[in-house]
Amino acid sequence: MKDAPTEDAIPEREAPAMSVGNAAVWAMASQYVTFAIIFATSVVISRYFLGPDEVGLFSIALAAALLLAVLQDFGLTRYIAGLKQLTQDEIDRCSTVALVFSLIIAALVALAAWPLAQLYDLPQLTSLLLIIAASYFFVPFAVVPLALMGRAMRFSGHFGVSVGGALIHGAVAVTLAWLGFSAFSLAWATLASAIAKALIAQALQPARPFPLRLDGLKPIIGFGGKTSALYITGALGTRTPDLVVGKLVGLTATGLFSRATSLAEQLRMLIAGAIGQVFYPTFARIRDSGKPLGPAYLRICAGYSVLVLPGMAFLSLAAEPIVMLLYGEAWIGTAPLLTLIAIQSGLMICLPMVTELPILTGHINRLIGYNIVETVVSIGLLAVGTHLAGAEGAAASRIVYAFAFFAIYMRFISTVVGFRVMDWLAIMAKSLLVTAIAVAPLALAYAFWIGPGEMGIVPLALCAMAGGLAWCAALFLTRHPALRDMRDTGLPIYNSLRRKLLSPREAVAGDRI
Structure with missing residues (x-):
């Protein structure tokens, strides 16, 4: 985004960088790739390095930190997305607010570290929370850039930030867990991920909080x-x-x-x-x-x-x-x-x-x-x-x-x-009916073939494939309203299944909807 005159509206709402369809594709790509990285990390760490008690220790620390960290965004993402016009001055003010509240969150998490360790009688909580607190120093450098890219529907930027952060998190977590850092491997990975996201976000969409803008903050503070x-x-x-x-x-x-x-x-x-x-x-x-x-x-x-x-x-x-x-x-x-x-x-x-x-x-x-x-x-x-x-x-x-x-x-x-x-x-009635039909193959497999305790990856995969086919058929049999959106997205599977499951007259009528 180029710098605009101080009070001139930045016209990204009127000329978005992406259509809704393209934005959805990038958002899905971001979600799926990030999921794959995080999921693989959790499986490797849980299966080979950390036990339930070690994961439980980190979960308590993270839950406590996140309880305080809800203020880190301070409503800025929704505030920026909801503005009918956006100026460079507003961006600067939002960046200042993001910095101030992230520093407050970091201080609150750090101050809560020792009392929580005493409450749970877990001395390691103090160090874990202090490491997690440090990650909030870097959060403000990603919040506003992500909000600006989201407003402009440029979710390719979200992809870069999310996937980059997940890769760093996974690499640090697995490496440190392998080296014997126990629950602390996850804490250090959280800090490393925050740093990576801040750097990537600023590279893609600069929005720095310096110099601080302390004027005109009333609407932002009120909304936040x-x-x-x-x-x-x-x-x-x-x-x-x-x-x-x-x-x-x-x-x-x-x-x-x-x-x-x-x-x-x-x-x-x-x-x-x-x-x-x-x-x-x-x-x-x-x-x-x-x-x-x-x-x-x-x-x-x-x-x-x-x-x-x-x-x-x-x-x-x-x-x-x-x-x-x-x-x-x-x-x-x-x-x-x-x-x-x-x-x-x-x-x-x-x-x-x-x-x-x-x-x-x-x-x-x-x-x-x-x-x-x-x-x-x-x-x-x-x-x-x-x-x-x-x-x-x-x-x-x-x-x-x-x-x-x-x-x-x-x-x-x-x-x-x-x-x-x-x-x-x-x-919801149609969705529940589709759900019952979709899970029927797995339920029948339990009843007549193999129980859950003995089911391996091959029979589970077969049940999943059968359930997917049953789900597709159920969508057409119930005339589920979501079919319209699937057709509008141009999914090839829609036209193929429609021709197979509907009569020629119904198929022609469907094309007129």
Whole structure:
């Protein structure tokens, strides 16, 4: 981006560097490549170097740091993406805010290190948290460049930053784990990754916080203050599980629970997380054009649910053979936890963007209230479940929490976005039917062929392939609404399957839609 006169708007919104389709391709490429690197790193480290107790120790440290680090973005990504016009002065001010709040986060994490080590009676937590705290010195040099590239839909830059950071993280983590650094290998890898992301982001999209701009910060601080309240309450709900399990059950259970949560989240992000980066600026454009958001939102719900629900259902059913194949016997305790957490992860995606769209449409004050209620319910259910049944109780509480999430947000988000709940339910009914058909081959294999404890990679792969074919057929048999978007993307498989599964008359009619 070239420097603009001080108060001249930078016209990247009117002439974006990428179309939505190209942005989605780059976002997916970034997600898939980053996933492959992170996933391979976790498998190698868990299978050959670190045990559940060592991973549990790092998970507690990271969860504590992330609980404080929710302020690091200070809403800047959404603030920049939501601006109708962007000036160089605004970029400079946002860069200053990013630096100030990252320094605050680094100081808070460092100050919390010793008290947390005393609370958990784990002296190593102090050093781990100090290393993680150092990584936040480099975060501000990536936050604003990424926000600018996201606003301009230039997700090729996101690809470079994400993949570069993941490569450095993986290389440092595996090397240090091999050298015997235990949980500290992951902490040093976190610091190295932050440095790499900062350098790459600045090379692709310079946005430095120097000299500091302390004038005109009121709109940024006001927006950031409200979004930070959301971040804090949201973090209490999403970051506390490892802390609660670690305190009530112990390091080994925390490691098993953390690995189950991480695996479920990685698969969810692999299936649908990449496109989510494109949605916020896309909805901002729809809002600016004056068009209704409801139809586009229901299309997202249809696409997310029909992709993620079958994937997470398969992961839930195949938890035992997957854990054995990836991590080995030492991690088998992860399997029952993964079965439950995968279900929760699949359910939650069915009502997406409950934070982003209220912010975009100016309902942030009401959103904060709903978010506080959600957080209280989440932590309460987690504490009760962990107290009653340890790590398995904690995992089971996540399913109850998913249904509570729907009860809390459904009426609010349907009013804000503008869609009928009955239309959403009709989409979910079809997605659940597609899910049942997709996982049927694996369920039948368990019943009539081979049990989960004996299933190796070949029969599991065969079941996955059969499930994929069943999923494709179910999409057409149910006339799932996501088919329209698949056709619009020009996927070759769509036209091929449509010709095979529909009658000639139906196929011609479909071309007219």
